Amino acid sequence: MTTIQAVHHLLTNREVTCRELTVRYLKAADDVNPQVNAYISLTKEAALAAADAVDKKLCRGEALAPLEGVPFCLKDNISTKGLATTCASHMLENYVPIYDAAIWEALGTQNAILVGKGNMDEFAMGSTCENSYFGGSKNPHNLGHVAGGSSGGVAAAVAANIAVYGIGSDTGGSIRMPASFCGLVGLKPTYGAVSRRGLIAYGSSLDQIGPITTCVEDAALVFDAICEKDPGDMTSRGAAPVADRLTGDIKGLKIGIASEFFEGLSGDVDKALSDAVALYEKLGAEIVPLHFPLLQYVLPTYYIIACAEASSNLGRYDGLRYGHQAPSFSDLNDFICRTRTEGFGKEVRRRILLGTYVLSAGYYDAYYNKAQQLRRAIVREFSDMFARCDVILTPTVPVTALQFGADLSPVETYQTDICTCSVNIAGLPAVSIPCGVDSKSLPIGLQLIGGRFREATVLNAALAFERETARSYLKTADMGVAL
Amino acid sequence: MTYEMVIGLETHVELSTKSKIFCSCTTAFGGAPNTHCCPICTGQPGSLPVLNKSVVQYAVTAGLALNCRINRHSVMARKHYVYPDLPKAYQISQYELPLCEGGWVELSGGKRINLTRIHIEEDAGKLVHQGSAVFVDYNRGGVPLIEIVSEPDFRSAEEATEYLEKLQTILRAVGVSDCRMQEGSMRCDVNISLRPKGETAFGVRAEIKNLNSFTSVAAAIEHEFKRQEEILSSGGVVVQETRHFDADTGETTNLRGKENADDYRYFPDPDIIPVILPYDVLEQLESSLPELPDKKLARYVSQLGVPEADARMLTKYRAVSDYFEKASAGVQNPKTVATFMVTQMFGVIQTEAEREHWSPSVTAEQLGELTRLLESDKISRNLAKRVFSQMLETGKPATAFITEEDMAGFDASALKALCQKAIDDNPKSVDDYKAGKEKAIKALVGAVMRESKGRANALAAEEELKKLIIG
Numbered sequence: 033m034t035t036i037q038a039v040h041h042l043l044t045n046r047e048v049t050c051r052e053l054t055v056r057y058l059k060a061a062d063d064v065n066p067q068v069n070a071y072i073s074l075t076k077e078a079a080l081a082a083a084d085a086v087d088k089k090l091c092r093g094e095a096l097a098p099l100e101g102v103p104f105c106l107k108d109n110i111s112t113k114g115l116a117t118t119c120a121s122h123m124l125e126n127y128v129p130i131y132d133a134a135i136w137e138a139l140g141t142q143n144a145i146l147v148g149k150g151n152m153d154e155f156a157m158g159s160t161c162e163n164s165y166f167g168g169s170k171n172p173h174n175l176g177h178v179a180g181g182s183s184g185g186v187a188a189a190v191a192a193n194i195a196v197y198g199i200g201s202d203t204g205g206s207i208r209m210p211a212s213f214c215g216l217v218g219l220k221p222t223y224g225a226v227s228r229r230g231l232i233a234y235g236s237s238l239d240q241i242g243p244i245t246t247c248v249e250d251a252a253l254v255f256d257a258i259c260e261k262d263p264g265d266m267t268s269r270g271a272a273p274v275a276d277r278l279t280g281d282i283k284g285l286k287i288g289i290a291s292e293f294f295e296g297l298s299g300d301v302d303k304a305l306s307d308a309v310a311l312y313e314k315l316g317a318e319i320v321p322l323h324f325p326l327l328q329y330v331l332p333t334y335y336i337i338a339c340a341e342a343s344s345n346l347g348r349y350d351g352l353r354y355g356h357q358a359p360s361f362s363d364l365n366d367f368i369c370r371t372r373t374e375g376f377g378k379e380v381r382r383r384i385l386l387g388t389y390v391l392s393a394g395y396y397d398a399y400y401n402k403a404q405q406l407r408r409a410i411v412r413e414f415s416d417m418f419a420r421c422d423v424i425l426t427p428t429v430p431v432t433a434l435q436f437g438a439d440l441s442p443v444e445t446y447q448t449d450i451c452t453c454s455v456n457i458a459g460l461p462a463v464s465i466p467c468g469v470d471s472k473s474l475p476i477g478l479q480l481i482g483g484r485f486r487e488a489t490v491l492n493a494a495l496a497f498e499r500e501t502a503r504s505y506l507k508t509a510d511m512g513v514a515l
Numbered sequence: 516m517t518y519e520m521v522i523g524l525e526t527h528v529e530l531s532t533k534s535k536i537f538c539s540c541t542t543a544f545g546g547a548p549n550t551h552c553c554p555i556c557t558g559q560p561g562s563l564p565v566l567n568k569s570v571v572q573y574a575v576t577a578g579l580a581l582n583c584r585i586n587r588h589s590v591m592a593r594k595h596y597v598y599p600d601l602p603k604a605y606q607i608s609q610y611e612l613p614l615c616e617g618g619w620v621e622l623s624g625g626k627r628i629n630l631t632r633i634h635i636e637e638d639a640g641k642l643v644h645q646g647s648a649v650f651v652d653y654n655r656g657g658v659p660l661i662e663i664v665s666e667p668d669f670r671s672a673e674e675a676t677e678y679l680e681k682l683q684t685i686l687r688a689v690g691v692s693d694c695r696m697q698e699g700s701m702r703c704d705v706n707i708s709l710r711p712k713g714e715t716a717f718g719v720r721a722e723i724k725n726l727n728s729f730t731s732v733a734a735a736i737e738h739e740f741k742r743q744e745e746i747l748s749s750g751g752v753v754v755q756e757t758r759h760f761d762a763d764t765g766e767t768t769n770l771r772g773k774e775n776a777d778d779y780r781y782f783p784d785p786d787i788i789p790v791i792l793p794y795d796v797l798e799q800l801e802s803s804l805p806e807l808p809d810k811k812l813a814r815y816v817s818q819l820g821v822p823e824a825d826a827r828m829l830t831k832y833r834a835v836s837d838y839f840e841k842a843s844a845g846v847q848n849p850k851t852v853a854t855f856m857v858t859q860m861f862g863v864i865q866t867e868a869e870r871e872h873w874s875p876s877v878t879a880e881q882l883g884e885l886t887r888l889l890e891s892d893k894i895s896r897n898l899a900k901r902v903f904s905q906m907l908e909t910g911k912p913a914t915a916f917i918t919e920e921d922m923a924g925f926d927a928s929a930l931k932a933l934c935q936k937a938i939d940d941n942p943k944s945v946d947d948y949k950a951g952k953e954k955a956i957k958a959l960v961g962a963v964m965r966e967s968k969g970r971a972n973a974l975a976a977e978e979e980l981k982k983l984i985i986g
Binding site for chain 2: 110266
């Protein structure tokens with residue numbers, strides 16, 4: 033694996049042209065993708081056009097922005113004008129957006145090299161990246177295991193060295209979980225820090241775009257490039273840049289540990305987390321014991337809100353204007369029913385039905401309203417905890433990457449989100465970083481949660497850990513581009 | 516048994532903002548299909564609405580003009596239903612916490628129709644039927660609307676139509692909508708139920724959707740009253756349902772019944788932050804509210820001496836009352852201007868659409884000038900009338916049609932000479948008048964008028980004649 037900074041260095045020192053670099057990534061993506069299934073589509077022309085623009089700038093002796101000319105993978109639920117954007121769904125299999133997402137506009141002005149669109153769970157619903165219409169993404173550390181969901185393709189592309197970094201989206205852990213499973217850094221920014229314009233919505237009040245990178249500093253660089261306030265998204269606030277504020281010094285940092293997050297961990301995960309906490313103490317952090325009694329309500333709260341919003345957001349896929357159309361039908365109602373039944377996978381249909389149910393008259397108060405009350409209580413509980421500490425440390429996922437087709441029940445699968453979901457409910461920033469491996473050498477992740485817009489605090493704590501462990505956990509999977 | 520009808524109205528009014536409620540597309544009426552739209556108004560995947568500030572301001576202005584309480588904190592909600600003209604499968608509207616609550620409209624008899632609420636929402640697209648094919652035009656999708664929901668306070672079709680006319684006049688006066696029913700910028704749903712006279716409980720109601728003219732509203736109410744009355748008086752039960760009014764047959768028919776009553780699954784739209792109205796904006800909107808038609812009407816009658824019937828016509832459209840006030844500036848008696856407008860201009864500018872636009876050939880300044888000439892006795896009333904119709908035809912000022920001779924006829928000495936001539940020419944009438952026949956003076960005035968070719972001021976002539984005869 034390589035870093036953004038390393039590529040930037042190679043380009044500005046003219047050790048490689050951007051076209052050469054891009055061709056190598058495109059070739060590697062072509063070669064590796066059949067094994068890993070990280071990309072749904074490769075965007076060769078867009079990549080080469082941007083590469084040539086970068087080379088021209090270099091020839092003119094102009095300086096490059098941090099992400100300029102760096103090959104990356106964009107999750108396939110982020111709209112790219114003229115380039116297929118499928119949400120890994122049969123419904124949008126042939127959908128080509130007519131406008132660009134805000135984030136792709138921002139990265140486009142930096143001549144980011146889009147290698148391809150990353151595989152994902154259909155409409156970002158899932159924790160394993162197995163719910164893709166185009167087949168699941170495989171974990172480059174062990175191809176028999178899942179990459180994690182829902183931004184699994186993006187994580188797999190970075191871990192397999194066929195992208196330098198990736199952009200995912202995180203509704204309940206969809207950046208942090210695959211980052212954890214693939215041994216990467218995944219940052220879910222504060223809700224509102226990054227514009228959602230052009231991100232095909234799953235749960236609008238929970239969705240947030242963020243980076244998946246090989247190191248903490250890269251995550252900061254990408255965050256700084258994408259965190260602009262967007263007048264086209266009313267929930268967008270923007271955020272101050274963080275890269276310049278990272279020191280790696282955490283003396284006196286108060287790290288909160290809520291015991292509730294540590295229940296039911298697998299032995300390897302438990303051990304890795306204990307070691308990490310001990311390391312933080314050694315680095316001068318102060319450990320503050322906390323309680324988070326509402327954790328037990330996090331999953332029902334999350335699934336009610338996420339499914340309610342999903343049922344609303346996905347109502348527009350009726351086949352009338354774009355997307356899949358049922359080939360045979362008797363009338364308009366039948367056409368829409370068949371289109372949606374054929375176009376959506378099982379998990380998507382399950383969540384739409386759940387959401388429709390919890391919003392319907394007679395059940396609204398019992399479910400949706402209750403969930404909103406719980407949401408407010410969870411936000412309060414977090415702010416109480418942050419009155420006592422700077423960051424909260426938890427496992428990212430209680431387990432390591434599952435085997436392909438492990439066939440858990442939906443509820444068992446949902447439970448793997450327990451540590452990540454609460455962060456989305458409260459709209460907080462959180463980062464997952466690697467903190468060890470299990471007995472099968474599969475990565476284990478730890479999560480650091482911060483107060484609203486405390487990305488700098490969270491990333492600084494992450495950087496301290498990363499530096500101390502000297503990235504010893506950053507194994508290079510034996511594929512892709514080695515620079 | 517005699518029945519009483521209980522009616523509530525839901526009125527949709529298109530706001531006349533330049534851009535749509537959630538994007539910058541134009542709200543202009545018409546246009547080739549699907550040319551006034553963008554990813555936001557067609558609900559493309561990933562598109563996000565951005566609430567147009569002026570929509571909120573227009574809606575607040577409407578609320579203030581209709582005596583509502585303005586909620587400084589209101590919330591946009593999603594109302595779900597599946598229909599091809601609704602590309603997101605939900606309409607963004609307001610549910611709990613609407614922008615305006617309460618309020619009323621006062622009818623001419625003094626009865627108040629109370630309002631429940633006014634909320635903002637987006638319009639849907641339009642289905643276009645061509646043979647057996649159906650197309651969707653999203654040009655209208657996202658055009659801003661307010662929905663004005665009344666309490667069930669109406670008891671007759673007349674009350675309902677008067678209310679709608681009042682709404683139209685008020686909303687036009689404050690400039691938030693042109694309220695054109697024929698273009699669909701004002702449409703109405705009628706909720707109607709019957710109950711035995713004297714009863715206080717409500718009967719079962721039917722809803723008649725999408726009425727687009729005053730006559731349809733009145734006809735639909737009358738028809739629905741008869742239909743429900745027949746059912747009730749024959750011992751039947753009215754079912755709650757949504758009905759459609761056919762303007763050609765004058766009848767209402769079932770559209771959908773209660774068994775598939777809609778469940779809109781409202782919930783707050785997570786893409787739109789709550790609408791917070793700053794105090795200073797609210798104050799500014801309050802203070803910039805123009806004089807409302809009812810107040811204006813009262814002022815015209817009591818302060819300007821305009822007959823009430825004329826005042827009603829003058830206050831119906833903002834452009835007309837603005838014109839009237841401009842023409843009246845510097846005039847002694849604004850009633851004279853009103854008379855010119857009502858008797859002559861309204862005879863030429865006849866249709867409601869023409870009056871609404873009010874772009875007469877004669878400027879307000881020109882009418883004012885003419886009125887001042889009349890008031891200063893420089894020309895006669897008859898001449899003024901004649902001149903004004905020529906002005907209306909040509910758009911030229913009064914002076915273009917008044918000769919020096921017209922003007923000269925009216926200084927005091929010229930009038931005196933004319934009167935003396937009439938006395939000399941008609942000794943019999945003079946004698947009759949002296950003998951006490953009051954009417955005889957009219958013959959002399961007639962002689963003066965004839966001699967002056969109608970240019971003389973009859974009142975002044977009569978006075979002068981009396982002075983000369985009695986000495």
